[in-house]
Amino acid sequence: MNRRRSIRDDSSLDRLYYFLVRKGRLSVQDLERIKPNVYNISTPSKKWIVKSYGNKKKVRFLWEITSVLNAQKGFLTAPFVPFPSGDKVLENEGKWWCLMPFIEGESLTFSSxxxxxxxxxxxxxxxxxxxxxxxxxxxxxxxxxxxxxxxxxxxxxxxxxxxxxxxxxxxxxxxxxxxxxxxxxxxxxxxxxxxxxxxxxxxxxxxxxxxxxxxxxxxxxxxxxxxxxxxxxxxxxxxxxxxxxxxxxxxxxxxxxxxxxxxxxxxxxxxxxxxxxxxxxxxxxxxxxxxxxxxxxxxxxxxxxxxxxxxxxxxxxxxxxx
The missing domain is CATH 3.90.1200.10 (Aminoglycoside phosphotransferase (APH), C-terminal lobe)
Structure with missing residues (x-):
């Protein structure tokens, strides 16, 4: 796995890698930090985003609204999805991790x-x-x-x-x-x-x-x-x-x-x-x-x-x- 050496704390990155592989059953090939609680994940078949939260009530709320929005025809978002393990949420050291698809494309530019x-x-x-x-x-x-x-x-x-x-x-x-x-x-x-x-x-x-x-x-x-x-x-x-x-x-x-x-x-x-x-x-x-x-x-x-x-x-x- 390429764990992106741009992240200084390799031990923290290693722990997250093994946690996602062991608990989430994700076949992680590449792991890159975007923010302290947000990571890009590459697997053999797809790119994902994993994100952690410090509040379980917030996670339940977000699971609800993303499920509602994902069921709406014509509206496009990046909904939470279960990990390959079947778990909706993974808990580790007081953090709750969620999985969502990585959306390919370009960000809008408000100068346009x-x-x-x-x-x-x-x-x-x-x-x-x-x-x-x-x-x-x-x-x-x-x-x-x-x-x-x-x-x-x-x-x-x-x-x-x-x-x-x-x-x-x-x-x-x-x-x-x-x-x-x-x-x-x-x-x-x-x-x-x-x-x-x-x-x-x-x-x-x-x-x-x-x-x-x-x-x-x-x-x-x-x-x-x-x-x-x-x-x-x-x-x-x-x-x-x-x-x-x-x-x-x-x-x-x-x-x-x-x-x-x-x-x-x-x-x-x-x-x-x-x-x-x-x-x-x-x-x-x-x-x-x-x-x-x-x-x-x-x-x-x-x-x-x-x-x-x-x-x-x-x-x-x-x-x-x-």
Whole structure:
């Protein structure tokens, strides 16, 4: 077996290899780490993905929803499947491992108009086939406003990093917009639409990054359902809009080309959510959690400075319609 020497901890890789062969009956030829809990597996006949979770309830929930989606004609995803041993889940050292097919193809690119429209269409399909879906294992999440408030609090604690690297004016500008935008978000009742989404059984993907959409010929696969949960559809389109804007240099055109986005631009929830830079806070906090080296922090802040100037021009235009 080629255990990909790019992974430094060979003993850990060896243990996983023998575990999958012994417990899962997988004929592993090649094993490559994508993330600490996600691996590419090659067998003589097929490629697979194995993924571990630290929460068994989450695994049961994901097995349920992938089974439901896999039974829907016209919607394409990478469902969980049993291991060759017949086991749906393999448990080892407090981790639960699941198996799914590797989807060949190319990730969408949100700088492409064609790919942006394909992502919108795929999410509409997801919303249609999951509307009213019932599952026995529900994963509850805090409200949107609560999540954004916590994200802002974490960002504010990083003030000294901006000061240390000579970017305190950038911190002040981001903080100013965050405080203003959060007050704007508090002016609309998020509880109403969140309760309505639960009553109507509305589900969203929750992580609509471009790499979670795979083009295979004329088909689009939507993968990685780990963050799927019941929520207002507006939150899905809000996150997708932020990703579109970032990929298109904060151009309004990336939103105006889609009928769905044009309709949501009339929503006070969408407008205020778009004003709040929750995506930037998420990426910054995620970046710092990886304990980056000093030169990487400096590079990240320089890039943030450039991106923020483009976002500010977009924000000025957006505030004329709020």
């Amino acid at each position: 108009s064609r790919d942006r429209l394909a992502a919108v269409s795929a999410l509409h399909q997801l919303h249609d086939v999951t509307e009213g879906m019932k599952v026995s294992q529900q994963v509850n999440r805090p409200s949107y406003l609560t999540r954004m408030e916590k994200r802002l609090a974490k960002f504010l604690k990083t003030r000294e990093i901006f000061f240390q690297y000579g970017h305190y004016p950038l911190y002040s500008r981001i903080k100013q917009l965050c405080v203003h935008a959060f007050r704007q978000m508090e002016q609309v009742n998020w509880d109403v639409i969140e309760d309505r989404s639960k009553n109507n059984g509305h589900w969203i993907h929750g992580d609509c990054a471009s790499h979670n959409f795979i083009r295979q010929g004329d088909d689009i696969y939507v993968i990685d359902l780990d963050l799927m949960h019941q929520a207002p559809y507006v939150l899905e389109w809000l996150q997708l809009a932020q990703r579109f804007l970032y990929a298109s240099q904060w151009s309004f055109h990336s939103l105006n080309e889609s009928f769905t986005m044009r309709q949501y631009m009339k929503s006070p929830y969408f407008q205020r959510g778009l004003l709040f830079p929750g995506d930037l806070l998420r990426e910054w906090i995620f970046f710092l959690n990886r304990k980056p080296a000093s030169r990487r922090v400096e590079h990240m802040l320089n890039q943030m400075q450039t991106d923020w100037a483009k976002r500010e021009r977009f924000v000025k235009e957006l505030m004329t319609v709020i």
